[in-house]
Amino acid sequence: MSKKTIDQLDVRGKKIFIRADFNVPQHDDGSISDDRRIRATIPTIESVLKRGGSVIVASHLGRPEGKGHEPQYSMKAVAQRLRELLAGIAGTVHLSSALPSQAHADAAALKSGEVLLLENLRFEKGEKKGDARFAAAIAPYADAYCNDAFGASHRNDASMLALPLAMKPKPCVAGFLLAKELKFLGETLENARKPFVAILGGAKVSDKLPALEHMIGKVDAIIVGGAMAYTFLLAQGIAVGASRVEKDLVEKAKGILELAKSRATQILLPVDHNCGREFKADTQKNIFAGAIDDGWMGLDIGPQSAKLFASEIAKAKTVIWNGPMGVFEMPPFDAGTLAVAHAVIQATKSGATTVAGGGDTAAALEIAGLSAGLSHVSTGGGASLEMLEGKKFESLVPIEEA
Numbered sequence: 067m068s069k070k071t072i073d074q075l076d077v078r079g080k081k082i083f084i085r086a087d088f089n090v091p092q093h094d095d096g097s098i099s100d101d102r103r104i105r106a107t108i109p110t111i112e113s114v115l116k117r118g119g120s121v122i123v124a125s126h127l128g129r130p131e132g133k134g135h136e137p138q139y140s141m142k143a144v145a146q147r148l149r150e151l152l153a154g155i156a157g158t159v160h161l162s163s164a165l166p167s168q169a170h171a172d173a174a175a176l177k178s179g180e181v182l183l184l185e186n187l188r189f190e191k192g193e194k195k196g197d198a199r200f201a202a203a204i205a206p207y208a209d210a211y212c213n214d215a216f217g218a219s220h221r222n223d224a225s226m227l228a229l230p231l232a233m234k235p236k237p238c239v240a241g242f243l244l245a246k247e248l249k250f251l252g253e254t255l256e257n258a259r260k261p262f263v264a265i266l267g268g269a270k271v272s273d274k275l276p277a278l279e280h281m282i283g284k285v286d287a288i289i290v291g292g293a294m295a296y297t298f299l300l301a302q303g304i305a306v307g308a309s310r311v312e313k314d315l316v317e318k319a320k321g322i323l324e325l326a327k328s329r330a331t332q333i334l335l336p337v338d339h340n341c342g343r344e345f346k347a348d349t350q351k352n353i354f355a356g357a358i359d360d361g362w363m364g365l366d367i368g369p370q371s372a373k374l375f376a377s378e379i380a381k382a383k384t385v386i387w388n389g390p391m392g393v394f395e396m397p398p399f400d401a402g403t404l405a406v407a408h409a410v411i412q413a414t415k416s417g418a419t420t421v422a423g424g425g426d427t428a429a430a431l432e433i434a435g436l437s438a439g440l441s442h443v444s445t446g447g448g449a450s451l452e453m454l455e456g457k458k459f460e461s462l463v464p465i466e467e468a
């Protein structure tokens with residue numbers, strides 16, 4: 067499945083509505099701490115502006131509850147960052163002061179080569195509700211719809227589904243970012259070159275269970291790290307001390323290990339653990355091979371596990387990674403995640419297709435300055451995980467096929 071992209075649309079003299087995902091992390095003072103999602107949509111905006119069109123761009127930011135304008139959730143900082151990133155490309159970047167459903171005058175006044183950023187879509191109740199009336203209020207603003215919000219495409223918010231439906235028969239296309247995400251997370255995984263290795267980590271087994279189950283039988287090996295691993299180790303009767311476990315999922319974990327065996331998918335668990343007495347960076351530390359003593363918690367995979375995982379990753383022609391191997395926010399418990407990152411980068415250099423997804427994995431790679439070493443780092447958290455679960459997104463249905 068490949069979608070028609072923005073460059074295949076004649077945009078001269080036209081207003082293009084771009085649904086972007088500008089839901090960026092912010093510091094307490096409102097400044098943007100990671101602008102990757104904004105940068106990722108610039109090529110789509112630029113493509114319209116350079117060909118004589120104008121752009122109406124909109125996103126949600128944070129979690130306002132549809133109570134109208136709330137200054138702490140304003141798109142002001144995003145508008146400023148857009149101005150900087152589009153300097154020399156866009157004539158002007160306006161931030162609408164009206165609520166999104168009441169921005170008719172701003173949309174009408176927009177000239178070719180200009181950008182209008184709507185205020186936070188979630189200032190309006192209709193957005194989260196997927197409300198067709200809210201969509202109908204916005205639909206007349208533009209001549210075409212472009213979805214470039216991969217990070218929101220697993221949700222049927224009004225701007226994602228009701229809006230393109232309301233805008234039909236006007237054209238509905240994909241932005242470059244959405245197309246790239248679908249290529250790597252969809253097509254590459256469906257037609258993955260073998261050996262195909264999945265790496266799953268992070269805090270909870272429960273979050274990753276559907277993805278894990280979906281991948282059994284499709285991948286050759288699943289590497290499991292992070293706190294998730296302790297529930298699986300417990301299922302194998304290995305003591306995990308005070309590590310984080312989901313006791314109610316131990317039986318389920320046993321079932322998954324059995325299923326994997328029957329379908330020739332190898333599950334690799336950590337063989338040693340970087341442990342702390344307490345959940346803090348300057349705690350007393352110890353490495354345990356095998357069982358973990360009482361009173362110690364596993365906060366990262368140990369060096370032997372990192373080696374074991376790296377040697378499996380080195381064999382792969384396709385790697386998909388979601389979830390850190392340990393508490394990467396708290397060095398030195400970032401070592402396992404970094405070792406795996408370097409192994410994945412090495413695999414990329416040797417010709418493997420490597421894709422990382424999930425907010426925390428992307429953050430870990432970004433902090434370490436390693437994102438560029440992979441074939442693709444997804445901008446989607448929940449959306450990238452749901453792709454791994456094999457879900458089909460309704461919001462993509464109105465987007466025309468290429």
Ligand code: AMP
Nearest residue numbers: 268269270292293364365389392393426
């Ligand atoms: P997720 O959002 O499910 O990918 O989980 C990411 C979170 O898992 C990060 O905040 C990590 O600090 C946390 N995490 C990873 N390994 C561990 C561990 N061994 N113990 C506790 N938390 C962990």
